Amino acid sequence: MSKFQKVLVCGDVNGQFDELFKRVSSVHQKAGPFDLLLCVGDFFAEGANSQWTPYKTARIKVPLPTYVLGPSKEGHKQHYSDLRGCELSENVIYLGPSGIYPSSSGLRIAYLSGRQDTPAGLAGYTNKKVEELEVEGKQQGIIDILLTSQWPSLVTSYASKPAEGCDVEAAGCGLVARLAHSLKPRYHFTAGLNTYYQRLPYRNHQILQEAPQHVTRFLSLSAVGNSDKKSKWLYAFTITPAVHCSTAELVVQPSDVTEGPYAVHKLPPLEQEGSGINQFFYGGAEKKGHRGKKRSAESQDNNREKRLPPKxxxxxxxxxxxxxxxxxxxxxxxxxxxxxxxxxxxxxxxxxxxxxxxxxxxxxxxxxxxxxxxxxxxxxxxxxxxxxxxxxxxxxxxxxxxxxxxxxxxxxxxxxxxxxxxxxxxxxxxxxxxxxxxxxxxxxxxxxxxxxxxxxxxxxxxxxxxxxxxxxxxxxxxxxxxxxxxxxxxxxxxxxxxxxxxxxxxxxxxxxxxxxxxxxxxxxxxxxxxxxxxxx
The missing domain is CATH 3.30.428.10 (HIT-like)
Structure with missing residues (x-):
């Protein structure tokens, strides 16, 4: 079995399931096979989502394992049986509000659904939740892919060209920028602004002051169905999980690499309360064991790897x-x-x-x-x-x-x-x-x-x-x-x-x-x- 993974990523689906899966099936057959599809941004539209029914009932099969982020709008919530993470249909999994997906291939995928300070009942996050994800990410090792619903602020700093047609600083989020700076993912995908933007790769270390590290590639994808040929909404790439790479392979610096965009002094500070583990997916409180005994420290550490099973x-x-x-x-x-x-x-x-x-x-x-x-x-x-x-x-x-x-x-x-x-x-x-x-x-x-x-x-x-x-x-x-x-x-x-x-x-x-x-x-x-x- 090859260690590399062939991955497809799409922007906001907005209920355009027929167009999405028709295109994915075509690419899967012509250039695949691909291992998974990642959807960033809004998966559902606000409204009936009539195209969803045949996929939900499996009358039409979703062509490959598909992972989506959570609802950030009230009209989307009805399609999620469990906001903590669930199976939406055969081959379509809602990852949850935030966490790290434990792929069997070794690929580490971190995700942050929704928008900052979203109302209760929707997928969203606070400073505290982002801090918990940062802690968990550092414990896991190198993050291969980061998925966020929102753009990070500051991301166009030191870039050769700005993101055309959108105000990144107005739409971007400082907490997402801090998360990206902390996790240092090899790839960071987002959506939400209906524009395609591929930033030049940036360094995650300071030259002559720190040992070389891997670079990060940031991409934002347009909404599914965008007719502008320059606004790409489906992106394909091949990646070998970091756990299968040598240090020499990981730290290769491309010729067009830039400085990192996130100046630490411009990022939101951490909350001063003690950090914990993501409460959506990881055990925080000490629990009783199977026979009424307290779990060991090792068992509690293992609990951090748990995520709720799909329903x-x-x-x-x-x-x-x-x-x-x-x-x-x-x-x-x-x-x-x-x-x-x-x-x-x-x-x-x-x-x-x-x-x-x-x-x-x-x-x-x-x-x-x-x-x-x-x-x-x-x-x-x-x-x-x-x-x-x-x-x-x-x-x-x-x-x-x-x-x-x-x-x-x-x-x-x-x-x-x-x-x-x-x-x-x-x-x-x-x-x-x-x-x-x-x-x-x-x-x-x-x-x-x-x-x-x-x-x-x-x-x-x-x-x-x-x-x-x-x-x-x-x-x-x-x-x-x-x-x-x-x-x-x-x-x-x-x-x-x-x-x-x-x-x-x-x-x-x-x-x-x-x-x-x-x-x-x-x-x-x-x-x-x-x-x-x-x-x-």
Whole structure:
């Protein structure tokens, strides 16, 4: 997998979704593939936004993962189910008021939605909130991309040409300028003035006084649909995340670089109160642990990396708080992950590990959830090993909206055959599976939002198939049910394997009893009791 990312950025969309996604699809096909689309400025228009409905309902598919900023006008608010961050539709994510997006590619994207001192109920920011983002940014390391709804003041200082047709100092914001000066992003994108402006790159260090640092490139994009050919509203570029670059690569100074535009004495001062961590996304107050103990300092630091998960745009069968969840299948509940029987499982002890909240794949999980997922997997291996069995884990991200990691046990004498059987079946069906190098995380091979099938055999390397159009959704079950493994061809289709609710409940009670010696959540007050009755 290449470490560089191909990124598209657009200005204010203002409800012009058809024109936006038509152009993006065209560029994606001709010059792509691109990895993501970033939208700065206003995504919605004030009014009906009639073009939005087919994208919201997924009748028309958004061509690639799209990330947008928050509502700065009252008429926009109705389209955001949660102002702290949410999924607006399939492939369209509202990042939130402010924060740093933890991309699985390593790309660090900082964002600041809305305008300064926006009324309550809309995305906006204060001096204090900007300070919190500055603190968080410095903890994260080099910021690759900064997205802001407002222009920074002073940005045209030392530039070879001013921004034509707009009064930057009247429209610009001193707090955004201070944020840009503090974070030193490699790219800074904004919109809002319906003009295209690309400033010459500027230095982030003082010559002969400081060690060389990377430069910043500032761009403002016009509104989508602007007919002036000089007013570009879609910008494409390629970037290698800073975490994958050497210092020598990062500090290269282009020939047209200028001095930095932000004179410190002209920037707004910090508030004198103690700075904290962004309250929209990061834990500020000390919380109680899973078993009533205070979290360690390390755990509190990890909380800073948390951001609220996107909320489902419709009913979800797997969000634990959803009324659609069949809670009688639940075996064990952790802080972030829960264990449940698979409905229509291949074998009686076919299990699933699922996030409590709405995450599409394991790539999207926060750090602590990943750790708990791995802990569950380790305990399941121990449990099955005690009865002379091994376990195959697999995850498919194709036509699913909530992560499901399946755990299917099989006899030890079949364990050595799993990788070979999957590989041979893949070759036969034109679905090549590649081996991930040892100690390589899935996130290093596939990006969030990209369809995939991941198989962890009991022995041998993890296998990965990059799903393309026309994928056979039963492939994983067909291989496991084949005569070379489980030899249960009649159980390929889960709908043919349905049991009654009473049978499912009895099976759940049985697996709870077996899992009890290995269940690290058993001391939790909110974990399921062994003698709990059938949940309705």
């Amino acid at each position: 489902p745009t419709g009913p979800c069968w797997f969000c634990l708080s959803s009324p659609e969840v069949e809670k009688h299948l639940v075996v064990s509940v952790g802080e972030h992950i829960y264990l449940a029987l698979a409905k229509g499982g291949l074998v009686p002890h076919h299990l699933m590990l699922l996030p409590i909240h709405h995450y599409q794949t394991s790539l999207d999980l926060e750090k602590q959830a990943h750790a708990e997922l791995n802990k569950f997997k380790s305990r399941l291996r121990e449990m099955f090993a005690e009865s002379g069995r091994a376990v195959v884990f697999y995850e498919r991200n194709y036509r699913t909206t909530h992560m499901q990691l399946h755990a299917v046990p099989l006899t030890q004498n079949k364990a050595t055959r799993v990788a070979q059987v999957f590989t041979e079946a893949g070759e036969e069906h034109g679905l090549p599976l590649e081996e991930l190098p040892r100690h390589t995380e899935l996130s290093a091979a596939v990006q969030s939002g990209q369809p995939f099938l991941m198989v962890e055999p009991p022995q041998g390397p993890t296998l990965l198939h990059r799903v393309k159009k026309g994928y056979n959704m039963r492939f994983d079950r067909e291989v496991l049910a084949s005569k070379d493994l489980l030899n249960l061809p009649e159980r390929v289709d889960w709908k043919d394997c349905m049991s009654s609710r009473q049978e499912e409940t009895e099976n759940r009670d049985n697996i709870r009893k077996i899992f009890k010696p290995f269940d690290f959540t058993i001391d939790s007050d909110d974990g399921p009791d062994d003698d709990s009755s059938d949940d309705s």
